[in-house]
Amino acid sequence: DVAINQHAMKAQAKGLRLVSTIEAGLPETMLGDAHRLRELLGHLIANAIKFTRAGSVELRAFLDRRTTGAEWIIAQVKDTGIGIPPDKLDGIFDSFRQAESGLSRAYPGLGLGLALASKLTSLMNGEISVESTAGAGSTFTVRLPLRRPAENPAVPAHPESMPAILAVEDNPVGLTVLRHSLGRYKVRVDCATSGQAALEAAASHRYDLVLMDLQMPEMDGLTATLAMRKLPGYESVPIIALTANFSDEIRERCRQCGMQAFLSKPVEASELWAVVSRNLKPGG
Known part of the structure; x- marks a missing residue:
């Protein structure tokens, strides 16, 4: 449902039906990497x-009943x-790889998304195929x-109970x-690749902290931050700016938009965690 909700607005804007079907027999609880599966x-x-x-885009999930022994989803x-x-x-x-010559001009970025999907499937010891x-x-x-x-089971800390960060x-x-x-x-870290995608993700899930790049096409980080502040529950969620421009003017504009802190790009891992941990609210 999270994967569907994050793309609902894009589908609606194109007049497409976006539906999900979970077939009977699929266990309510499974062990695995939820973040990788969502991604x-x-x-x-x-891509669809x-x-x-x-027309439509449909996500369907079911058990593979053709095999004996090990179970597959x-x-x-x-x-x-x-x-x-x-x-x-x-x-x-x-x-x-692009589907046809010249397609990249009308539909940029096809190859990257599918290549990442293939790599994520391999990381989870799975298989991916296409019929078209x-x-x-x-x-x-x-x-x-x-x-x-x-x-x-001895129940460990569930990923859903961890602080959720939107990058x-x-x-x-x-x-x-x-x-x-x-x-x-x-x-837990979820990712968005544009200001609009960030708003869609925030509208479907309450994050405890947001890392916001300032220089993005179509909708920049400042505009996205102003829009996010209007979403229910996001009035005081920490939003941290990611920028290579550290001028006093940019700092002031970030403060005016309601950002709590700044990180210089390229981001150093130690500095990243120092700022994130300082701004995450206890129990967040």
């Missing part, structure tokens, strides 16, 4: 929306978009090993640095 599904949903002009993202020509399918998960018909749509299928919790940065490398730097601490 993986997010890449596939974003980008390449669908009309299947997640499918199906769209009614432009589809992929047969001769392009073999390289669709290669970094920066040019002009009729595509179905991306992810197959992941399912682990059920023990009947009487907003349009550079994928910068996002990776932020996520990995914070990964050693007991916090």
Whole structure:
């Protein structure tokens, strides 16, 4: 549901139906990397929306009942978009590969999202595949090993109970640095690659702290911060500026927008955690 909610506004803006179907028989609780799974599904949903002009995008999850012994969960993202020509399918998960010549001008960034989805699937010991018909749509299928919790487990701190941080940065490398730097601490990090995506994420989930890049296309960090402050529950959530411009004017504009602190890019891991830990509210 989080992956769907984060892209609901984009789908609505294009007039697309965005739906999710969880089939009966899927366990309510499974063991795994929830953050990686959300990120993986997010890449596939974003890709489907980008390449669908009309119709729908559907996320479907169910158990793989064809195998015996180990259990597997299947997640499918199906769209009614432009589809992929047969001769392009073999390289669709290669970094920066475009579906057809000239497509990058109308739909930038195809290859990166699918390449990341493939890498995330591998990290979770899963498999990813695609079936597509040019002009009729595509179905991306992810197959992941399912682990059920023990009947009487020693319950560790659940990721959902950890402080939740939203990292907003349009550079994928910068996002990776932020996520990995914070990964050693007991916090949960979600990512957004634009000001609009940050607002969509914040509208669907209450974060305890936001890391906001200032220089982003379409909607910059200052504009996104002003809009976020108007969302219910975000009147006083700490928002920390990420910027390479540390002038007095920028500092003052950040304060006027309601930002609590500043971090200079490139961000040093030790300085990042010092500022984050100082601004996270106790029990946050």
